Amino acid sequence: MDQPKSELDGWVEELLKINDENEKMTEKQIKIISAAIEIFSEKGYAASSTSEIAQKAGVAEGTIFRHYKTKKDLLISVVAPTMSKLIAPFVLKGFGDVMNTHYASFEDFTRAMIMNRIDFVKKNLPVIKILLQEIPFQPELKEQFLKNVGSKVLERLMVIVERYQKEGVIVDLPPQTVIRLTGSAILGFLAVRYIMLPEHSWDDEQEIEHTIRFIMYGLSS
Amino acid sequence: MDQPKSELDGWVEELLKINDENEKMTEKQIKIISAAIEIFSEKGYAASSTSEIAQKAGVAEGTIFRHYKTKKDLLISVVAPTMSKLIAPFVLKGFGDVMNTHYASFEDFTRAMIMNRIDFVKKNLPVIKILLQEIPFQPELKEQFLKNVGSKVLERLMVIVERYQKEGVIVDLPPQTVIRLTGSAILGFLAVRYIMLPEHSWDDEQEIEHTIRFIMYGLSS
Amino acid sequence: MDQPKSELDGWVEELLKINDENEKMTEKQIKIISAAIEIFSEKGYAASSTSEIAQKAGVAEGTIFRHYKTKKDLLISVVAPTMSKLIAPFVLKGFGDVMNTHYASFEDFTRAMIMNRIDFVKKNLPVIKILLQEIPFQPELKEQFLKNVGSKVLERLMVIVERYQKEGVIVDLPPQTVIRLTGSAILGFLAVRYIMLPEHSWDDEQEIEHTIRFIMYGLSS
Amino acid sequence: MDQPKSELDGWVEELLKINDENEKMTEKQIKIISAAIEIFSEKGYAASSTSEIAQKAGVAEGTIFRHYKTKKDLLISVVAPTMSKLIAPFVLKGFGDVMNTHYASFEDFTRAMIMNRIDFVKKNLPVIKILLQEIPFQPELKEQFLKNVGSKVLERLMVIVERYQKEGVIVDLPPQTVIRLTGSAILGFLAVRYIMLPEHSWDDEQEIEHTIRFIMYGLSS
DNA sequence: CATGAATGAGGGTTCATTCAT
DNA sequence: AATGAATGAACCCTCATTCAT
Numbered sequence: 001m002d003q004p005k006s007e008l009d010g011w012v013e014e015l016l017k018i019n020d021e022n023e024k025m026t027e028k029q030i031k032i033i034s035a036a037i038e039i040f041s042e043k044g045y046a047a048s049s050t051s052e053i054a055q056k057a058g059v060a061e062g063t064i065f066r067h068y069k070t071k072k073d074l075l076i077s078v079v080a081p082t083m084s085k086l087i088a089p090f091v092l093k094g095f096g097d098v099m100n101t102h103y104a105s106f107e108d109f110t111r112a113m114i115m116n117r118i119d120f121v122k123k124n125l126p127v128i129k130i131l132l133q134e135i136p137f138q139p140e141l142k143e144q145f146l147k148n149v150g151s152k153v154l155e156r157l158m159v160i161v162e163r164y165q166k167e168g169v170i171v172d173l174p175p176q177t178v179i180r181l182t183g184s185a186i187l188g189f190l191a192v193r194y195i196m197l198p199e200h201s202w203d204d205e206q207e208i209e210h211t212i213r214f215i216m217y218g219l220s221s
Numbered sequence: 222m223d224q225p226k227s228e229l230d231g232w233v234e235e236l237l238k239i240n241d242e243n244e245k246m247t248e249k250q251i252k253i254i255s256a257a258i259e260i261f262s263e264k265g266y267a268a269s270s271t272s273e274i275a276q277k278a279g280v281a282e283g284t285i286f287r288h289y290k291t292k293k294d295l296l297i298s299v300v301a302p303t304m305s306k307l308i309a310p311f312v313l314k315g316f317g318d319v320m321n322t323h324y325a326s327f328e329d330f331t332r333a334m335i336m337n338r339i340d341f342v343k344k345n346l347p348v349i350k351i352l353l354q355e356i357p358f359q360p361e362l363k364e365q366f367l368k369n370v371g372s373k374v375l376e377r378l379m380v381i382v383e384r385y386q387k388e389g390v391i392v393d394l395p396p397q398t399v400i401r402l403t404g405s406a407i408l409g410f411l412a413v414r415y416i417m418l419p420e421h422s423w424d425d426e427q428e429i430e431h432t433i434r435f436i437m438y439g440l441s442s
Numbered sequence: 443m444d445q446p447k448s449e450l451d452g453w454v455e456e457l458l459k460i461n462d463e464n465e466k467m468t469e470k471q472i473k474i475i476s477a478a479i480e481i482f483s484e485k486g487y488a489a490s491s492t493s494e495i496a497q498k499a500g501v502a503e504g505t506i507f508r509h510y511k512t513k514k515d516l517l518i519s520v521v522a523p524t525m526s527k528l529i530a531p532f533v534l535k536g537f538g539d540v541m542n543t544h545y546a547s548f549e550d551f552t553r554a555m556i557m558n559r560i561d562f563v564k565k566n567l568p569v570i571k572i573l574l575q576e577i578p579f580q581p582e583l584k585e586q587f588l589k590n591v592g593s594k595v596l597e598r599l600m601v602i603v604e605r606y607q608k609e610g611v612i613v614d615l616p617p618q619t620v621i622r623l624t625g626s627a628i629l630g631f632l633a634v635r636y637i638m639l640p641e642h643s644w645d646d647e648q649e650i651e652h653t654i655r656f657i658m659y660g661l662s663s
Numbered sequence: 664m665d666q667p668k669s670e671l672d673g674w675v676e677e678l679l680k681i682n683d684e685n686e687k688m689t690e691k692q693i694k695i696i697s698a699a700i701e702i703f704s705e706k707g708y709a710a711s712s713t714s715e716i717a718q719k720a721g722v723a724e725g726t727i728f729r730h731y732k733t734k735k736d737l738l739i740s741v742v743a744p745t746m747s748k749l750i751a752p753f754v755l756k757g758f759g760d761v762m763n764t765h766y767a768s769f770e771d772f773t774r775a776m777i778m779n780r781i782d783f784v785k786k787n788l789p790v791i792k793i794l795l796q797e798i799p800f801q802p803e804l805k806e807q808f809l810k811n812v813g814s815k816v817l818e819r820l821m822v823i824v825e826r827y828q829k830e831g832v833i834v835d836l837p838p839q840t841v842i843r844l845t846g847s848a849i850l851g852f853l854a855v856r857y858i859m860l861p862e863h864s865w866d867d868e869q870e871i872e873h874t875i876r877f878i879m880y881g882l883s884s
Numbered sequence: 885c886a887t888g889a890a891t892g893a894g895g896g897t898t899c900a901t902t903c904a905t
Numbered sequence: 906a907a908t909g910a911a912t913g914a915a916c917c918c919t920c921a922t923t924c925a926t
Contacts, residue, residue: 184409
């Protein structure tokens with residue numbers, strides 16, 4: 001699953017560094033968050049008990065509530081950094097310019113996107129599972145998600161899609177439809193590969209190439 | 222969202238009729254199941270309380286447990302018929318033969334598929350949400366799902382895909398990959414259309430045509 | 443465990459016959475009472491559920507309450523006939539006279555008593571267990587028991603003991619104490635033999651003889 | 664009910680002291696156990712509710728379950744120390760030797776035994792009632808009881824009985840029978856005196872002497 | 885700052901009892 | 906007379922949260 005070091009990755013890493021530096025979490029907090037991630041993703045938020053988290057984290061029950069006012073607070077704290085990272089590549093300033101320069105072909109762009117998202121999923125799988133589970137039930141998360149992905153990310157991607165459409169390299173469907181179709185192909189691969197059948201033996205490189213081919217042909221004008 | 226009456230639909234309806242006739246539920250049971258569907262899909266299984274379900278169903282809490290031994294039993298009873306219907310079109314005997322006859326073109330087949338699934342999703346949205354939420358946490362459901370979808374459905378679809386591949390109308394990728402890509406496009410549409418942004422104003426016909434186009438071009442040989 | 447047919451037994455049988463004839467229980471009632479005896483003695487009254495009794499009896503839950511107004515009513519109905527039989531030998535009219543005639547020696551009397559009680563315990567073990575368990579908690583039973591055993595039985599026995607004391611064949615302790623000591627020996631045997639260690643292999647005849655010997659010597663003047 | 668200070672008592676007290684020191688119960692735990700003893704012995708285990716115990720103990724219901732995982736756990740915790748004390752006099756090391764030295768006559772031994780057991784019953788009456796009630800229904804207790812009393816205690820007593828038999832001071836019945844008869848007399852007294860008719864006005868000293876006399880004569884060779 | 889005992893509301897579930905059929 | 910669906914109170918137990926130490 002190696003991928004060519006790309007500019008995009010460079011930014012993500014930078015962003016992550018920033019995020020991580022901001023955290024200033026005590027050792028106990030890290031243990032709590034880690035335990036929460038593990039347990040939330042295993043049994044679901046509602047079915048997890050703070051006492052089990054405390055036990056797995058090796059802290060007293062009360063300690064959790066010293067750092068996170070409520071259980072829901074803990075959930076948000078678990079999920080927020082990953083949500084940030086999720087949209088990081090799209091909100092970096094200069095993102096558009098760079099696109100112009102570095103990903104001359106739509107295929108390269110798609111490939112970079114796919115590789116980057118695979119990397120992201122691999123590094124954040126448990127939290128992603130939690131996010132998927134809880135977004136429908138936590139208005140806070142839903143709102144945050146729609147605001148970020150539905151606006152910022154979509155906005156950026158639309159600009160990019162429109163540019164490629166103007167260049168005539170992809171079909172002239174509504175940009176949102178293009179994004180939906182491309183996104184479905186990529187996320188469909190990630191879902192099957194990492195969530196539904198992670199145990200299955202995969203030839204990742206081939207699957208990725210097939211997926212890219214599918215998108216390219218599917219969107220060919 | 223009208224769709225041309227097709228043979229496929231005929232069978233599904235027949236199957237559903239059979240299922241529905243088998244149910245023989247009392248009036249109270251229907252109320253309980255309805256309330257459970259509503260509340261489970263709204264708050265998630267673990268966060269729903271049997272007392273709230275009883276209240277919404279207009280029955281005493283004890284009545285729930287007369288019909289469903291445990292809360293999990295109620296979940297299974299809520300979800301099982303929909304799981305059956307989910308795979309119904311694929312397990313009907315004669316399904317393969319009919320394919321040969323009636324859906325000569327891959328595009329027609331895909332269109333029928335999409336229409337049928339849209340119909341299914343529209344009729345079963347709340348239960349589908351519950352299924353998606355709970356499959357990861359309920360081994361019973363997971364097993365049932367994998368057994369049915371992972372075996373029966375996949376099996377059928379692979380035969381069909383291989384036939385179209387032999388005919389040279391679609392690209393010669395591994396059949397499972399073809400199914401993944403097609404499924405992603407269809408399910409991606411359904412997810413966005415009915416789960417993520419159901420409120421958005423959609424031009425369904427257009428979106429469907431675009432999606433079919435995407436699949437056709439994507440899989441063109 | 444054969445025992446010589448005695449007059450005493452004759453009366454008991456007569457009494458039982460009377461009791462049994464009075465019962466006029468429907469077939470369902472018999473099944474309910476039998477099931478109740480089995481379950482009450484197995485798990486205790488409070489830990490038994492009427493639904494389990496109904497199931498074991500093969501009747502509907504409601505049927506129990508048609509015959510017995512409450513669960514406690516059922517308990518009383520289970521236990522009352524045995525309580526009657528328990529005191530039967532002592533309240534039969536003419537009991538005292540017969541004593542004079544038939545059991546000239548105190549030893550014969552004691553032996554008859556022991557044999558009779560063994561027989562009684564063997565025939566009524568489950569109900570006796572229920573009685574022992576529930577007398578402390580059911581004022582109705584307690585009162586009934588004290589009234590019958592504490593008065594009628596004790597009264598009769600005291601007359602008998604006093605007669606033997608006047609004859610000089612047993613020691614001149616307070617009659618109640620004599621009864622307590624004799625009763626302890628007999629009931630102690632029954633408790634160990636039939637309740638505490640019923641599985642142990644017993645040489646009943648020997649144990650009985652030893653017990654009688656113990657009482658005779660213990661009360662010798 | 665004063666009794667002559669004996670060596671035997673010395674040991675028991677010592678043992679109890681050890682037990683009591685081990686307990687390290689918080690104030691709340693003591694209140695919970697006390698309330699549980701009171702209510703269990705009054706209404707029986709199955710008919711007692713944890714909420715009532717909590718109320719009588721003056722704690723929240725949850726507090727009970729912080730200290731005792733289940734209601735049955737609470738029962739065991741209530742009953743276990745008394746079970747230990749029950750067999751304490753028999754399992755103390757050196758018990759046998761001391762018998763040789765201090766209770767030269769069988770009568771003295773029996774008297775010490777009776778006094779000691781009276782003391783024990785007086786101090787532990789409610790828990791003893793609970794034990795008697797629940798041993799038949801709680802396999803854990805039954806097993807524990809049989810293992811301890813049925814083995815350790817019986818073993819010790821048999822050695823003692825056999826010694827007195829060899830000395831020719833008591834009749835040559837099977838030792839187990841001797842123990843049963845002696846035990847019946849003692850326990851019969853205790854049962855009548857403290858459980859069945861505790862309100863009756865008793866001349867304890869006399870009753871005890873009569874009981875001892877009964878045993879002595881009953882076992883005289 | 886960390887602890888963990890304490891809380892009490894609410895969880896799922898059982899149960900004796902009722903009543904329309 | 907018999908049924909068994911329906912009831913709702915009470916059951917045991919868990920939980921997120923608080924607070925004195």
